[in-house]
Amino acid sequence: MKTIVKILSIIVLLIYGCKKEQLELPKENLNTQFAATVGLDEARTFMASLPEDSTKSLQGIEINWSFAKNRNGNLVIPLRGQPVYQGYKQGYREIIFTKNKLQQLEAHILEIIPDATYLQKTMRSTSKTFTGRVFDYNLNYQLKGGRLYSEGKIVGEIKNLSEREKIDYANKSLKEKSSPYGVQGKIMRAMLIESCTWIQSSYIDAEGDFTVHSERVCSYSYVGNDGPSYFNDAGGGGSYTNTSSGGGGGGTGSTTIAPPPPPSNLPGENNNKVDPKKMMDCFAQITSPNAAFVVRVYVVEPQPGTSFNVGANSFGHVAISLTKSSGNTSITQTIGFYPTGSGFEKLNSKSQMLDNGLGEYNMSATYYVSDESFQKVIDYVGNPPQNYHFTDFNCSAFVYGAGLAGNIGIPDPTTQIGISGPGGGGFAKTPAGMASALREQKVKNPNLDISDAGGRMPESKGPCN
Known part of the structure; x- marks a missing residue:
């Protein structure tokens, strides 16, 4: 027509x-x-x-x-x-x-x-x-x-x-x-x-x-x-699995429906899998006295104009980068929390940690922390939750959890993702929510080291021998 x-x-x-x-x-x-x-x-x-x-x-x-x-x-x-x-x-x-x-x-x-x-x-x-x-x-x-x-x-x-x-x-x-x-x-x-x-x-x-x-x-x-x-x-x-041609059961008279829209690809989802415990243990090579400790959050925002997790580039990603420095020696590890599997299977699956070093990002936040806070963060990152869920616990929730563990002011990235109603449904911690929360944090405190200039994340050292 x-x-x-x-x-x-x-x-x-x-x-x-x-x-x-x-x-x-x-x-x-x-x-x-x-x-x-x-x-x-x-x-x-x-x-x-x-x-x-x-x-x-x-x-x-x-x-x-x-x-x-x-x-x-x-x-x-x-x-x-x-x-x-x-x-x-x-x-x-x-x-x-x-x-x-x-x-x-x-x-x-x-x-x-x-x-x-x-x-x-x-x-x-x-x-x-x-x-x-x-x-x-x-x-x-x-x-x-x-x-x-x-x-x-x-x-x-x-x-x-x-x-x-x-x-x-x-x-x-x-x-x-x-x-x-x-x-x-x-x-x-x-x-x-x-x-x-x-x-x-x-x-x-x-x-x-x-x-x-x-x-x-x-x-x-x-x-x-x-x-x-x-x-x-x-x-x-x-x-949806028995949907016939035409939508709405038009071919058979049933009321089965079409499949959900395909879930988004995740930035960095094909990167190398890493052992987070070994990567975090690497920081022990630098003694803590006189060391400096930095936690960075990197946000890859979803493509503008997309709806949450509907089609390509509609989800985004949040990574965490940890740096410990003393004198001329410095170690950085940049990693992210991901699902396993592909297609709809990855929406609710076992988790895995992938190397996010050198990945592109849109927004970053830098937090200078104490030895005690840094240790709590590496303990959290080194022992990540075993399960991933695209709304209940994803990369954004993981990074926010790292901030809570270390008592670092990483903002809550909760945002509305759908129709809300009884029970408070339609909300999740998302990359778009993290970007929005960081911008709000910057407005409230212009002195914070938060930037939307974009760039590439620092390379990870990887596991130490």
Whole structure:
């Protein structure tokens, strides 16, 4: 299909609790549940009765009625085609027949896009754990709204904004009018903080239409899982491993989904493996009295414009370099914490230490430390954790842990990586987070030896005989 450019404004209400203001979400969209069951013959009759001008976009989409399934009283049929999000085909789409509060039959096209990090972690998508976006289109593929989910809970809303609404949201602060807590402590409404940010993004729907949109990212409290019935159980798709052609089970009628986006390559991941204990033991060749001790952090930032761990050069790396000097003698070891394996296997694997000497970097920080602190750091680096996880414990977490061990002021590199919500998901220690934290540290204390001039890391001496 020829690409059509649609300029939309979409408000995305994200949740992770902060200073709050109240936002009333549309009651007709959020607060009604419908239990009526839609039958196959009823749905087919409904489609046949619709005027052609209300279903033009469906003319090129095959609806295979033999794939129809009942889900919570609604009739659901998977459709061929996949959305393109963050530069990769992700998720799937389906047509769903449901009844509104007046028991009138209506149809929607849903495009369900699991969050990439969530899918890389779980390798499957279920309604109980689903984290991601659900876009709601009418039968002419006009975006009507949508929902954001975290851990199976609705945590935000997607909707079109009029020009008037854009101005209103940009120029006024919404004041909290009443307590958001229900009788059992449940937070009943979305809560909006004073400071929100408009972020321009793009999204290609499964029809190939390129949508430029603005996402209004704010902090919200939990709004409850009380969306319209056709949103319930969104994201249930089972394992990705049996995906058929077409996406969304279009070839078989199943609701399996496409594989997660490929994980990023890691800078230096093909470097030589080293024994960290032997490298750290090398420092004993220089006596400590009158010696100088330096710990350096080197950051390789992900490529600008990429999303965390989605495709090439989207992760980055953080290395640590230790130097001990006395007189004309100096020893430096520059190493990094890595996974083993390749592809999706490296996301959660045994760890290994690789030589990062002479690798390129974007940002560095230098800390002059005491003999005692240095010893604690080399003890930590010489005995690294045995397991690697791309969000729970990666190279950034390792270097931050080294700073904690030596009581060195290496900043916390935690940053948001996905949709946040109940339980505080969507955060990890990352190379991008380390770079951001170092820049913030430099702003607060300009005298710190922190530079974004880039260059090459110092060469490692390697193990000593």
